[in-house]
Amino acid sequence: MLKVTDVSIDIAGKRIVDNVSFTARTGTVTGLIGPNGAGKSTLLSALAGDMPLSSGAVQLEDTDPQITPVKDLARIRSVMLQDVSVAFSFLVRDVVEMGRRPWARTEQAALDDEIIDAALEATGTTHLMDRDIMVLSGGERARVAMARVLAQRTPIVFFDEPTAAMDIHYQEKSLGLIRELALHGATVVVVLHDLNAAAAYCDSIVCLDQGTVAAAGDVDSVFTSDILSKVYGWPIEVTKTTAGVHIAPRRAEPGALHHSLITSASWANSEATAQQ
Template structure:
């Protein structure tokens, strides 16, 4: 088995902290977010500790990406507050914010003809003038190697496939080496092999001391790779806690509006795996009413 984590650039610990510290690095306190007069999120509170991966799950429109943007400092809340390693993302300088958190968005499109190596190198810009800048070339090379984009280094990023661009975006996040990492559906454009690679790198960042908050739609992957889960629905938190507490058939079926079973298996080494099993072929007559009205197959 290939160890995709062995070449991931390390995430240094914030000053005064060791990788073993169980500090609440991300603190969200009674957060509310509006879009005009519409309340998108309300009374959202949770914490994320150092070295842990927190998964944000929930149906389409539940507010996962909205919440991630608010945490990252890109969507000012209407109420409540956010702290990232003690930093208020809405009251600090752009440089300090960029040294505190890295963000991978859902949309990894690029509008300008940058080379791949230049995009990854953008992750090092916040450290200009700092002693860490002395290692820029090494960190960028390690990030590209870890995400398997080193062979694309001199390619125009606009000529890449969606999956390749996603891996470049993840490489930039790796190169940024921040104590907090936000990932919005990082596996959406990836094939199954690169999905597992990306999620493995996410775990590697956490092992190195980063706090990772990730939006995932694949519930089984979230159960496998996340330490804690925040389940959103109808503009608020429906459930939160360790995977075993949140992942119940009743909770998931209610939140997603679809019959879902949760099963566990135990590997030979004692590892417990959680499997999410949605009901198949459950589309009702109500869903399909009128769908085929006026339709006649060709030639009939």
């Protein structure tokens, strides 16, 4: 369903993604992980056809997203961006309805109301449907954005840090929805910083480091202490049991603050005390 071959991306003369290749199979969730600046979001944008490639190729089903008309592409893949802010005032239901626009004037349009209602219910946003999205919290807006993606009903779905703004209840519920999409035949690619979530919900992992693939494969092969510690530049312990994979970074010890910061803070406290 999704094949990535030797993809490189340059932005402003700088190589952000370098010679990345992997395949995401139908009915699976592929996790993109890696430290900040590794190229995950840039790669996801290119896979969706929203950013040009410098070299290489992406194949979505039998389609090249780089040359496919936007409306046709919107019937093949849907995208939930990391930034879920909305620049204009819309009712929540109107935002979710935007996911149905690629299907306007098709036989699928007859299902619009049913699908919109189902997407709202699945994401726990039905009670928000008549509210202005501008007044919602970040987590609520993220759930509305996920509802829009669900309403689009495409065979390939991309998520960029979908649960970053959500509380633990909706993090798990939303990741469960992502998993369910795959179980019903979608090809899903999701960018995640939460390594434990990636281990729990993904079938395969592509780990990026400075724009290149540091490791790729199933969870067990990629999630090792050696690989993760090297990629993230921090000691990480990986424990594998019958219950699953658990990732635990070493806790940082105090001592990273520069002495001038500590001295200034102490001076400010002393002055405040003296004035009292």
